[in-house]
Amino acid sequence: MTSNPIDERQSAAITSIVESQSFSLGKYAAAVHEAYRMMDQQGYVQRLWRKDPSLWKDDPAHQKIIRNALGWLTVPEMMLGQVGELETFAERVRNDGFRYVMLLGMGGSSLCPEVFRRTFGQVEGYPELLVLDSTDPATVRSMEHAVDVARTLFIVASKSGATTEPQMFYQYFFDKVSQVKPERPGANFLAITDPGTVLEQIAQQKQFRRVFLNPADIGGRYSALSYFGMVPAALMGLDGKEILERAVSAAQVCDPSIPVEENPGARLGAILGVLAKHGRDKVTFIIPPPVDSLGLWIEQLIAESTGKEGRGILPVAGEPLDSPGVDGDDRVFVYIRTRDVTDRDTEANLSALEAAGHPVVRHVLRDGQSLGREFFLWEVATALAGVLLGINAFDQPNVQESKDNTKRLLEVYRREGRLPEQEVLIEAEGCRVYCDAQTKAALQQSIQRKQATGSLVAYVGAHLARAGAGDYVALMAYIQENVKHNDLLQAIRTHIRDALKTATTVGYGPRFLHSTGQLHKGGADNGIFIQITADDIEDLPIPGEPFSFGVLKQAQALGDFQSLWNRHRRAIRFHLGRDIVAGLNTLLSAVRQALPLGTAADEKRL
Structure with missing residues (x-):
């Protein structure tokens, strides 16, 4: 994305997103504003969009990893061009009588579909989406009992194509399908993976219904808006075009032409990074339904991106909100809700936390389809928080x-x-x-x-x-x-x-x-x-x-x-x-x- 003057459409998008975000930073406001100035001066956002690996690290080994991990910046626009094909494929799956879609994956390959599943439920007239990401035998058995395997389309999702858990899930369910459809069990399977993986080879050998090859320059936890998230979304009947358009809108307001203080993703990254360096490294999420599961996805993004080299930001998801007396001075509170959700008790508790000196961040979403926007904003924020912490936000060494x-x-x-x-x-x-x-x-x-x-x-x-x-x-x-x-x-x-x-x-x-x-x-x-x-x-x-x-x-x-x-x-x-x-x-x-x-x-x- 190039740096251009802000046009009217971009300005309207900025206004919309800025109005849906608010921050109470207390005594940390001056330090955060100094970070805004420094990030502008050193061209953080421009270097992010140029995919400049030296923004994070100087050594060749890290830079090689980073250089091949920034495709998420432009994937929303790319995926918008694939929406028609995905909808056609989903319609074919419906017409072929599939009643269930079961995603077999882990981490970045499964958490976005899990958020979609929990947020939207089953869309009338479309297959029900289930997500298996546990090797617990009781969980695997309950998933098997929840579906008719003959009428289930299984998605084997793995960036590397060699992740242990989805491989084991595939072996288990391919055997089950083979028992009821011995003539061509592969027709009940599709794969999402990077080009050239073992999974791609298996899919071809076993005659899978389809193989979606994801861009290789996107890490798993940054892959929500790629095929890993959008294929399951299409199959369960979601409006992928709207989700992606909101992600593209978020990308526009994170453009390098926009100063950090007015740039929603960069600003959030500055807040997270500065507060963590001041000891506020426990980011506590308060997210009511219907988007409460978003915390699972953000948890992985932040923890796996920042938790290395003896430092990091701890995401705290699902912890009940209470009065300020039960929280230490290492917290940041993030409240994310859809605009139709109001909770006076939660607002009262957040106000009390602010009064007690705890930083509070608020995001208000138009509806569940604004998950596309949130995915992108948090990706930008996490990547730039990593810069402030001095770590490579795109590897997982441990x-x-x-x-x-x-x-x-x-x-x-x-x-x-x-x-x-x-x-x-x-x-x-x-x-x-x-x-x-x-x-x-x-x-x-x-x-x-x-x-x-x-x-x-x-x-x-x-x-x-x-x-x-x-x-x-x-x-x-x-x-x-x-x-x-x-x-x-x-x-x-x-x-x-x-x-x-x-x-x-x-x-x-x-x-x-x-x-x-x-x-x-x-x-x-x-x-x-x-x-x-x-x-x-x-x-x-x-x-x-x-x-x-x-x-x-x-x-x-x-x-x-x-x-x-x-x-x-x-x-x-x-x-x-x-x-x-x-x-x-x-x-x-x-x-x-x-x-x-x-x-x-x-x-x-x-």
Whole structure:
């Protein structure tokens, strides 16, 4: 995009977006405005649009990665030219009798479609979209039971074409379709991938219905407005033209001709970057329905883009909003709503947070189709926040650590028929706690200082007591995502936040490995981690593999835990046993006893 004088259409778009954004920066306003001036002076936005890798890093290795990761800047316009073809393809799929579309993917390949699914639901007359991004056997089984596989179009989505999870999902469901449509099972599959990948070869060999080759210069978490997001959108009947036009409008108002202070994406990036450098590095999202799932997508974008080199911005999604007294001075609050949603309680709480000195950012969307606009604005903001933090916003150097550990564990399983066992720290009430030797010594020393007994409550309390100012607590749950589990995890995180005044996150594994997992390992050493695992009541074999989904999930959990241990992160593993609800209640009870708040309402058992 070239730098041109602002035309009337662009000016109107700027006015529209600026009017839908507001910021309360308090004592940080002067520092943010100084950043605006510096970014203009050094041509940040111009260099972004020129795709100049030296904006982020000077060394050739980083620049090579960055140079091949900026295609997202122009992909909305490119995709507008593909809308007609996508609509024709979607109509053909409808006419061929498909009632379901199931996307098989992870991270950047699955989160945008998941946001579309949760925001818009099923469009009348179009197939229902489902998204599978978990290796949990119960989750895979529930997805299978939710559809008629013979009338389901499966999207295998992977930028690299070699991501483990979608490959395993594909093998499982291709086998299922082959049993009911042996003549040509590939007709129930399409692939979205980069050119030249193994997945493209598989799709050709197995005669997939279609292969969409995405531009190779777009990273997974920046791919929402490419084929990875827009093919599922078309198949579920969304107005892709409108979504993309709003993204193009956002690109126009982020043009290099527009000063940073009036440039919505650059301005947001300046705010995020400056506040993070001043210790406000926990960006807490308050996003009511229908666009509440947008937090999942932004979470991955920010965490995986900024969480490296010992620094980063922690996105906090899904944490209940409360009075200022439960929040530390490391927060930034971001309120995103559609204009038809008003909530006096939320507004009152935000006003109280502002009065208490917390920065607050507000975005008001016209409707769900403005997700296209938000995707683009947050991409620009995250990329430029990365510049201010001095990091490469387009690599994920620590994600591979957990993958490599998982691969080694699966090799052990291939040889020995079981995964390595860890030493149990304590077993009680059907649950077990694991940790490394260094953590064990630290926890036992803490318990001895308090002259307490080594109970489950004591160990949980000693672990959480390690949290200090500026820290956060992460719950990493390798269990099925459902309402009951969500409610219990929310109760646990909320109690921890209220008791410790720390930010909390909840992530379902292995999904979070492709988002906050990068920040856990590559970001600052300010996390207190509780990994949550459980026995699988029923397991599912993976066709063509010697291991099951349950074994794969367990290897992923253990592999990530090993990465945390290797980096001396403060982490324990809480194993729930076979009864997940009972185990979560045990953990909740232990947290409440270890960190008493003293209110009867809080002691209510879920």
